[in-house]
Structure formats: C-alpha cells, structure tokens
Amino acid sequence: MTVAVQGTAGRGGRDRGSRPGPVQRLKLSYSKHWYAYAMAAPVVIVLGLLVAYPLGRGIYLTLTDATSLNVGHTVGVNHIPDSFKFVGLHNYQDVLFGPGSYDRFWSHFIWTIVWTVVCVALHYSLGLGLAMLLNQKLRGRTAYRMMLIVPWAVPTFVTVFSWRLMLADGGLVNTVLGSLHLGQPGWLADPLAQKAAAILVNTWCGVPFMMVSLLGGLQSIPAELYEAAEMDGASAWQRFRHVTLPGLRAVSSTVVLLGIIWTFNQFVIIFLLFGQNAPDVQILVTWAYRLGFGQQPRDYAQSASYGIILLSILIVFTAFYQRWLKRNDQAAI
Amino acid sequence: MSTTADLPTQQTGTATRAGRPSAARPARVRRRGQSSRTATVLSHAVLTVASLIAVLPVLYIFFISLGPDKMDYLHPGQILGKATLANFGKVLGRTDFLTWFLNSVLVAGGTCVIGVLIAASTGYAVSRMRFPGLRPLMWSLLVTQMFPIAVLIVPMYYIMANLGLLDSYGGLILVYASTVVPYCAWLLKGYFDTIPVEIDEAGRVDGLSPFGAFWRLILPLARPGLAVAAFYTFLTAWAEVPFASTFLLSSDKYTLAVGLTTFVSQYESQWNLMAATSVLIALPASAFFYLVQKHLVTGLTAGAAKS
Numbered sequence: 079m080t081v082a083v084q085g086t087a088g089r090g091g092r093d094r095g096s097r098p099g100p101v102q103r104l105k106l107s108y109s110k111h112w113y114a115y116a117m118a119a120p121v122v123i124v125l126g127l128l129v130a131y132p133l134g135r136g137i138y139l140t141l142t143d144a145t146s147l148n149v150g151h152t153v154g155v156n157h158i159p160d161s162f163k164f165v166g167l168h169n170y171q172d173v174l175f176g177p178g179s180y181d182r183f184w185s186h187f188i189w190t191i192v193w194t195v196v197c198v199a200l201h202y203s204l205g206l207g208l209a210m211l212l213n214q215k216l217r218g219r220t221a222y223r224m225m226l227i228v229p230w231a232v233p234t235f236v237t238v239f240s241w242r243l244m245l246a247d248g249g250l251v252n253t254v255l256g257s258l259h260l261g262q263p264g265w266l267a268d269p270l271a272q273k274a275a276a277i278l279v280n281t282w283c284g285v286p287f288m289m290v291s292l293l294g295g296l297q298s299i300p301a302e303l304y305e306a307a308e309m310d311g312a313s314a315w316q317r318f319r320h321v322t323l324p325g326l327r328a329v330s331s332t333v334v335l336l337g338i339i340w341t342f343n344q345f346v347i348i349f350l351l352f353g354q355n356a357p358d359v360q361i362l363v364t365w366a367y368r369l370g371f372g373q374q375p376r377d378y379a380q381s382a383s384y385g386i387i388l389l390s391i392l393i394v395f396t397a398f399y400q401r402w403l404k405r406n407d408q409a410a411i
Numbered sequence: 412m413s414t415t416a417d418l419p420t421q422q423t424g425t426a427t428r429a430g431r432p433s434a435a436r437p438a439r440v441r442r443r444g445q446s447s448r449t450a451t452v453l454s455h456a457v458l459t460v461a462s463l464i465a466v467l468p469v470l471y472i473f474f475i476s477l478g479p480d481k482m483d484y485l486h487p488g489q490i491l492g493k494a495t496l497a498n499f500g501k502v503l504g505r506t507d508f509l510t511w512f513l514n515s516v517l518v519a520g521g522t523c524v525i526g527v528l529i530a531a532s533t534g535y536a537v538s539r540m541r542f543p544g545l546r547p548l549m550w551s552l553l554v555t556q557m558f559p560i561a562v563l564i565v566p567m568y569y570i571m572a573n574l575g576l577l578d579s580y581g582g583l584i585l586v587y588a589s590t591v592v593p594y595c596a597w598l599l600k601g602y603f604d605t606i607p608v609e610i611d612e613a614g615r616v617d618g619l620s621p622f623g624a625f626w627r628l629i630l631p632l633a634r635p636g637l638a639v640a641a642f643y644t645f646l647t648a649w650a651e652v653p654f655a656s657t658f659l660l661s662s663d664k665y666t667l668a669v670g671l672t673t674f675v676s677q678y679e680s681q682w683n684l685m686a687a688t689s690v691l692i693a694l695p696a697s698a699f700f701y702l703v704q705k706h707l708v709t710g711l712t713a714g715a716a717k718s
Contacts, residue, residue: 113621114540118548120529121592128589129555132566139565208461211454224704225462231700232469233650235668236689240472243682250471282464290707336556336594343559346652363559367653370565378565385559392557 139382140169146376162379169383183362183384190342190361193277197344198337200281202330205288210322212289213296223293230286238350241279242266266351269358276359280347284340288333295329296322331403339392362388469693476686498687508688510663511670514580515649516695518666521584522591522648527640530592531633534599535625539611555593564657571658578660586658587648595640602636603629635706642703649696667692 144162173183208226212219229237244250245265252262263271299322307317323330348364360368362384370381476498478490502508537545567586568577576582606629614624630637652668659665662673671688 111540111542114536114542114545117532117536117540117622117625121533121552121596122548124529124585124589124592125551125555128567128570128586129558129563132563132570133558135566135569136563208458211458214454216451216454216458219458222458222462224701226458226465227700227704227707228465228469228697231697231704232693233646233668233696235650235652235671236472236693237468239685239689240468240475243475243686244468244471282468286465339557343557345559350652366559367564371657382565385563388559389557393554396553396557 136382137386139379140386141166142379143168144378146374146378149378165379169379170387173380173383173387185358186360186362186365189273189359190363193273193280193344193361194338194341196277197280197284197341198334200277201284201288201337201341202334204281204285206292206326208285208289209292209296212293226289227286229283230290234283234346235350237283238279238347241275241282242351245275266356269356272352272356272359276348276351279351280341280344283347284337288337291329291333292326295326298329299325335396335399338395342392343388472686473690476683476690478683480683498683499691502684502687502691506684506688507662507665507670508667508691511665511667512691514664515666515668515692518580518583518587518655519645519648521580522587523641523645525584526588526591526595526644527637529588530595530640531599531630531637532625533592533596535603535629537596538600538603539608539625540621552593552596555589564653567654568657577658578664580664583655583658583666584648586654587644587651590654591644591647595644598640598643599633599636602633606632638703638706642699642707645699646696650692 141164142162143165144160148162149160173179176182212223212226216222245252247262247264247266251265255262263274265271265275303321303325304317307321312320342361343363344361345363345367348359348361349367352359366381366384366388369377369384474490477494477496479493479495479497533548536542537549571577571582571586574582576585610628610632611621611624614628615621619627650668651666652672655666656669656672659669662670665673667688671685671692
C-alpha cells in the first residue's frame with residue numbers, strides 16, 4: 079500500500095512540473111487543494127462523526143467502570159444521569175494481568191492468532207492455486223469461475239446458516255463421514271471440532287476474494303517473462319518461484335494485509351455459527367461483543383478495552399508489516 | 412495483435428526443442444500455454460471438486476427449503492419424495508418478509524449510492540491531487556478498517572441517539588457508509604490510478620473544473636471499479652446483522668437480516684421456513700453479483716497490480 083502512495087507522489091510531481099509560470103502555479107495549487115479538500119470532505123466528515131468521535135468516547139469508556147447499570151439512560155420520563163467513575167488504566171490491567179486473565183483474555187488471544195494465521199494461509203494458498211488453474215487455457219474456465227465465486231456472491235449469513243445445518247448432528251457432513259466409516263465429531267458442540275468447523279467455514283467464505291484478486295494479479299504478469307524464463311530453461315517450479323511470485327507481490331501484499339485485518343476482526347461467521355454459547359471458539363472480537371452486548375449487566379468498559387487492545391494490536395502489526403514491505407522493496411531495487 | 416504475439420511463441424518452442432535434441436520427439440509441437448493431457452485432466456478434476464465444494468452449501472439450503480416439514484433437515488434423504496415450494500409461499504404470504512425486503516432494498520440501495528459517490532470523490536482526490544494531509548488521510552482510511560465492531564457499537568449508539576438517527580434508515584445508511592467507504596476509497600483510488608492523467612489534463616484544457624473532469628471523464632471510464640465498489644457496499648449493507656439489530660428498534664423497520672434473526676425465536680425450530688427465507692434473501696444479492704462479476708478481476712486489482 080505504501081507503494082501505491084509513492085506512485086501518487088511521482089504522478090503529482092510530474093503533474094505540477096508541466097505547468098507554466100510561478101504565479102499561475104500557485105493559483106493552480108491553491109485551487110487544486112481547495113478541490114481536494116472539498117472532494118475528500120464528505121468522507122472525512124462521516125468518518126469523523128461516526129468513527130473518530132465514537133473511538134474517542136470508546137477510549138474514554140475504557141478508563142471508567144461503565145456498565146449498563148450506571149450509564150445514563152431514560153426510564154419513562156425520568157432521566158437517570160451517568161454514575162460511573164474514572165478508574166484510570168485499571169481495565170487494561172485487569173484484562174491483561176488480572177485474576178483469571180488467562181481464561182478471559184490470553185486463551186482467546188492465542189486462539190485469535192492461530193485462527194488468523196491458519197485462515198489467511200489457507201485463503202492465500204487455496205486462492206493462489208485456484209487462480210493459477212483458472213489462468214490457463216482451459217475449456218469451460220468461465221463456468222468454473224462462476225461456480226467458484228458462489229461463496230462470495232451469496233450473503234454470509236445465508237451460507238453460514240446452511241453450514242450450520244450441514245454441520246449439525248445428522249447433517250450432511252456427518253452423514254457423509256459416517257458412510258465412509260470415519261469419526262463423526264460434534265462440529266457445533268465439541269471445542270476442538272468447533273474450532274475446526276469455524277476455520278473450515280471461514281476458509282470456504284474467504285477463498286473467492288483471494289482467488290479473484292490473485293487472478294487479476296496473474297493476468298497482469300507479462301507473458302514475455304514466462305517465455306524468457308522458458309528459453310533460459312527454467313523448470314515449472316522455477317518459473318513459479320522466480321516469475322509468478324515476484325509478479326504477484328504488489329497484489330499479494332495488499333490482499334494479505336486486508337485478509338489479516340478482516341480475519342482478525344471476523345465477527346459474523348463465529349457469531350452466526352455458534353451464537354453466544356460456545357466460549358472456547360470465541361475470538362477476541364466476538365468475545366468483546368459478548369461482554370458488551372451478550373450478557374447482563376452489559377460491561378461497556380471491559381468490552382471497549384478489548385476493542386482498543388485489538389485495534390492497537392492491528393495498528394502495531396500494520397506498522398511492522400509496512401516497514402517490512404518497504405525494506406524488501408528497497409532490497410529488491 | 413494476436414499474430415505478433417503468436418509468432419515468437421512458436422519460435423520459442425522450436426528453439427527449446429533445438430537446444431535439447433535428446434528431448435526432441437516427433438510428437439506435435441506444443442505451444443506455450445497449452446499443457447499436457449494429464450495436466451489438463453488434473454486441472455479439470457481439481458476445479459470440478461473445488462466448484463462442487465463451493466456450490467454445495469448453497470444448493471443444500473435450497474434443497475432443505477423444499478422440505479415441507481420443519482424437521483426435514485435432519486433427514487435430507489426424505490425430502491426428495493415430497494419436495495414442494497410451499498415454504499416460499501408461506502414466507503411471502505404470512506410473514507413480514509415483503510416489508511423487510513423493501514427496507515433492505517432501501518437501506519442497501521441508499522448505502523450503495525451514497526457510499527460509492529463519496530468514496531469515489533475521495534478516491535479521486537487522493538489519486539490525482541497532492542495536498543497537505545494526504546498521507547494521514549490514507550492512513551486513517553486503512554486504520555478505519557481495523558476497527559472492531561465492539562469499540563464502535565456502544566458509542567455509536569449514543570451518537571445516533573443524540574442525533575435522533577436511531578431507528579431510522581438514514582442513520583443506518585450513514586453507519587454502513589462509514590464502514591464501507593474506507594475500503595471503497597482504497598479500491599477506487601487504485602482504479603483511478605490506472606486511468607491516464609492526460610485524460611484529466613485534456614478535459615481541464617477544454618475548460619472543465621477538476622470536479623467536472625472527475626464527473627464527466629473519469630467516472631464513466633471507471634465503470635468497472637465503480638461496479639465492484641457498488642457490489643461491495645450493496646452486499647455489506649444487504650447482509651449486515653450486528654449494527655442493524657442494534658440500531659433498528661421497531662419491527663416494521665427491520666431489514667432482512669434482522670428479520671431473519673427474530674424469525675428464529677418466533678418460529679423456534681421451523682428450519683424449513685428459515686431456509687426458504689435465506690434462499691429468497693440470497694437471490695437478489697447473487698443476481699447483482701453476477702451482473703458485476705465480469706468487472707471483478709479488473710476492478711479489484713487494477714491499482715495494486717499496476718504499482
């Protein structure tokens with residue numbers, strides 16, 4: 079993504095260089111900025127109102143002991159004011175190191191990391207494999223592509239509902255496993271099987287996006303590179319390793335980052351597949367939602383603390399990821 | 412064009428063969444891009460299996476929705492003999508399905524139009540113009556995607572309440588717009604980057620304002636990118652549950668996703684009706700998807716592939 083920003087910088091520079099006199103340039107740049115701000119304004123306002131302000135308030139909530147009992151609300155005609163108090167960093171300390179923090183935070187944290195790594199690795203490898211299969215001259219590849227993007231075309235909660243029926247006891251999956259004389263785990267009840275089921279469903283849902291993105295990347299690799307590699311006697315593996323993968327790097331770095339962010343915050347699949355009743359399979363996002371909405375009293379402060387911790391993890395990760403990308407780019411040049 | 416591309420390919424093939432005489436066989440010359448028979452068969456096999464896995468759950472829920480009895484999902488084998496469309500009739504006739512459907516169309520359509528328009532203008536600004544605050548803006552677009560719902564949903568609720576937007580379509584559209592715009596702006600910026608600046612410049616020389624150049628020249632050219640963004644916003648708003656179930660309070664304003672969740676408690680275990688409703692919900696979204704799908708490949712990766 080940094081790459082894209084740098085590309086813009088180059089373009090802007092060329093743009094301005096071609097302009098005539100300095101006065102005119104200044105006027106132009108002023109008018110340009112004016113337009114730029116005007117065109118970016120709607121997004122900035124919407125994001126500021128509905129994201130930045132709630133975030134500020136969310137951070138403030140983490141420093142208090144707000145629950146649904148002491149937050150101001152209106153009962154009939156009476157308005158009951160806020161009565162929660164400022165507790166400093168106590169929430170963070172409690173979430174990360176307090177009594178029972180392993181069960182409440184760290185176990186979910188480890189599972190979230192495992193979940194993200196496994197899911198993104200599966201998304202990427204399966205997506206790349208299918209994209210490469212679709213990128214060759216093959217009869218009926220349009221039909222294959224249409225079928226392979228079905229998981230993306232159908233709304234998630236519909237497909238998750240279908241998976242729930244398929245994974246239920248006596249559902250399709252266990253019937254098939256039974257007819258093959260294999261074990262029939264309780265996909266929606268047994269903790270380990272739950273995790274496997276969650277990863278399975280999320281992989282099923284996420285592969286098409288990767289496949290389509292990587293297919294676009296594959297199609298943008300010039301055929302001459304493959305011809306040159308073939309002339310030099312490169313084997314299929316060498317062509318993959320030294321032509322395909324480097325050619326995909328720009329696309330890959332973007333989709334992998336997006337994939338990690340989206341999987342890390344993947345709410346819908348786990349929420350709809352298991353509801354609120356499976357504590358072991360909850361990743362941090364769904365766990366935070368459960369604290370804030372799925373229990374009584376609703377613990378707003380703790381829920382928001384989880385949210386802020388999640389956000390910080392992602393921001394730190396992205397910063398490192400960008401730096402790593404930049405260093406690799408420089409090494410490549 | 413294609414002849415010039417084919418010519419060197421054949422030369423390559425012969426050159427490789429000539430370079431390795433021991434490997435030269437009398438068999439026909441295989442052109443680049445055409446793989447051997449085994450490889451083709453294998454590719455077809457893998458793609459067929461993958462396609463089946465991709466399609467199966469969707470077919471399965473359609474199949475379940477044909478079963479007239481609520482416990483039929485436990486014995487899918489028995490549905491074959493008594494398949495009927497009665498469930499669809501029940502859902503359409505005896506529930507609030509049509510109201511929810513119209514609400515969803517309104518909300519998803521509104522999100523689609525507003526979200527894509529403001530994302531496109533921002534995308535154009537960051538793609539074409541250099542201005543102080545560009546990098547922070549790009550970063551905040553990226554960071555916004557990392558926001559877990561849990562941090563936002565409670566404070567958002569209060570803001571919506573203060574603004575009087577709770578339980579209104581406008582409020583929900585704004586919330587959805589704020590969740591979809593960052594990604595759409597990224598995507599469209601990438602797409603705008605692939606359109607030559609010379610087109611804008613020509614328009615400007617002919618007397619268009621920067622906004623005019625954007626509106627009359629670039630937007631029509633960016634149709635594939637816009638189609639993908641529209642699809643993404645539509646689908647997000649069409650099938651979103653947590654925000655809608657928090658911000659919509661009265662049942663006549665429910666969107667389909669929320670309506671479906673109330674269905675579960677209302678009809679307890681009538682899975683056949685649930686399945687039928689799901690199929691009805693999936694149809695418009697899938698139709699929209701297949702309208703834009705031919706643009707997906709170019710629209711998604713245009714910017715990233717280029718830079």
